[in-house]
Amino acid sequence: MKRHHSSGNREFNPETLALGYGYDPELSAGSVKPPVFLTSTFQFHSALEGKRFFELAYGLREPDEGEEAGLIYSRLNNPNLQMFEERVAAWDRTEKGATFASGMAAIATTILALVEPGSVVVSTSPVYGGTHYLLEHILPRFGVERRFVPAGDGAPAALERVAEEVGRDRVRMVFVETPANPSLVHTDVAAMAAITAGLGRSDFRAGLVVDNTLLGPVFQRPAPLGADVVLYSATKFLGGHSDLIAGVATGAARVMDKVLEFRTILGTVTTPFNGWLLQRSLETVSVRMRRQAKTARKLALLLQEHPRVRAVHYPGLLQPGTPQHALFHRQCTGAGSMISFEVDGGEEQAFRILDRFEVFRLAVSLGGTESLVEHPASMTHADVPPDENASVGVTPGLIRLSVGLEHRSDLQRDLLHALEA
Numbered sequence: 238m239k240r241h242h243s244s245g246n247r248e249f250n251p252e253t254l255a256l257g258y259g260y261d262p263e264l265s266a267g268s269v270k271p272p273v274f275l276t277s278t279f280q281f282h283s284a285l286e287g288k289r290f291f292e293l294a295y296g297l298r299e300p301d302e303g304e305e306a307g308l309i310y311s312r313l314n315n316p317n318l319q320m321f322e323e324r325v326a327a328w329d330r331t332e333k334g335a336t337f338a339s340g341m342a343a344i345a346t347t348i349l350a351l352v353e354p355g356s357v358v359v360s361t362s363p364v365y366g367g368t369h370y371l372l373e374h375i376l377p378r379f380g381v382e383r384r385f386v387p388a389g390d391g392a393p394a395a396l397e398r399v400a401e402e403v404g405r406d407r408v409r410m411v412f413v414e415t416p417a418n419p420s421l422v423h424t425d426v427a428a429m430a431a432i433t434a435g436l437g438r439s440d441f442r443a444g445l446v447v448d449n450t451l452l453g454p455v456f457q458r459p460a461p462l463g464a465d466v467v468l469y470s471a472t473k474f475l476g477g478h479s480d481l482i483a484g485v486a487t488g489a490a491r492v493m494d495k496v497l498e499f500r501t502i503l504g505t506v507t508t509p510f511n512g513w514l515l516q517r518s519l520e521t522v523s524v525r526m527r528r529q530a531k532t533a534r535k536l537a538l539l540l541q542e543h544p545r546v547r548a549v550h551y552p553g554l555l556q557p558g559t560p561q562h563a564l565f566h567r568q569c570t571g572a573g574s575m576i577s578f579e580v581d582g583g584e585e586q587a588f589r590i591l592d593r594f595e596v597f598r599l600a601v602s603l604g605g606t607e608s609l610v611e612h613p614a615s616m617t618h619a620d621v622p623p624d625e626n627a628s629v630g631v632t633p634g635l636i637r638l639s640v641g642l643e644h645r646s647d648l649q650r651d652l653l654h655a656l657e658a
């Protein structure tokens with residue numbers, strides 16, 4: 238399939254694009270599947286061609302009509318990464334993508350590229366523990382302040398309040414993780430985008446960055462709702478097999494060009510082989526996520542009925558008539574396969590349950606083919622102060638499940654067995 242999103246008037250669906258978009262078999266001896274371009278560097282036809290490729294890469298001139306960036310060096314670009322980036326960008330309905338060495342590399346590079354010393358980043362809370370650490374401990378060393386607003390229905394009003402407090406022109410980035418990990422609370426992307434559009438300076442507008450790891454790209458598309466950058470830990474559903482660490486960000490070309498400039502110089506890109514693995518995994522992401530979500534729904538219902546479970550957080554169980562339910566239906570097309578639930582007895586009881594799982598593996602991470610279980614307060618979110626964690630639902634009795642592709646009945650039995658603890 239050549240480089241187009243549609244054939245005649247008919248648009249291809251992302252599942253179709255994931256199987257061929259951006260790849261021309263004629264350039265690879267007719268191979269139906271793209272080879273792995275395991276090379277650090279690319280040979281130029283002539284010195285002039287090399288010069289012209291560099292001019293484009295470093296923004297020294299505008300591209301000629303129809304001219305695409307030439308292949309130079311795998312820290313800048315590589316066919317396996319480009320194909321994956323183009324396919325995720327097409328799925329997200331954005332113009333351009335960038336693959337990274339990890340989800341954290343995607344987040345850190347994007348933030349560094351889009352803020353400057355003196356800027357304020359306003360982030361929803363909770364966010365993944367590594368993101369929290371970056372905002373709390375690393376960015377202040379570079380003169381970038383952070384403010385947290387609770388994820389959920391109150392986030393837009395809280396963003397307005399914080400922006401007034403710190404100065405609307407100083408807010409250069411709004412970071413939203415939705416649904417939030419691990420509380421699974423939704424934040425209204427369109428409402429946050431409308432406010433973000435009025436923040437920053439006229440020559441340095443604030444950008445809205447959405448971490449779409451938990452539901453995207455299959456069940457949630459933040460870009461058409463106004464997100465400037467959509468990013469993922471591709472280690473999770475996009476990679477999907479718990480065999481690699483990677484990240485990806487997509488957005489409008491004007492924003493992604495800045496992000497790509499930083500990726501080139503910081504060297505936060507991933508390897509061609511990871512790019513190839515990601516390409517392969519993207520072909521099945523829709524099938525995997527839909528099947529995993531189907532099983533997760535059954536498990537969430539089982540948890541909801543269980544006497545030992547105090548509360549279940551799962552987007553598919555939101556109460557009709559609540560703002561979260563309405564937002565979920567506006568913003569998402571499926572509930573995904575992450576569930577968190579709370580048990581009485583705090584950490585001690587949670588640990589007893591965690592130690593009894595046999596099919597669910599006791600490990601951090603999510604979105605792989607195998608089911609995982611973890612304890613956010615002492616593991617993925619261990620760095621966040623306990624009161625801050627508790628204020629956003631990350632209590633000592635909270636357990637997080639990532640539901641995989643095992644047979645549903647085995648997972649049900651395993652869950653019931655663990656809850657007997």
Ligand SMILES: Cc1ncc(COP(=O)(O)O)c(C=O)c1O
Pocket residue numbers: 339340341342365367368414418448450451469470471472473482483484602603
């Ligand atoms: C929502 C979310 N964003 C980002 C990350 C960071 O991704 P990575 O571990 O690939 O750096 C994670 C990791 O668990 C995550 O859950």
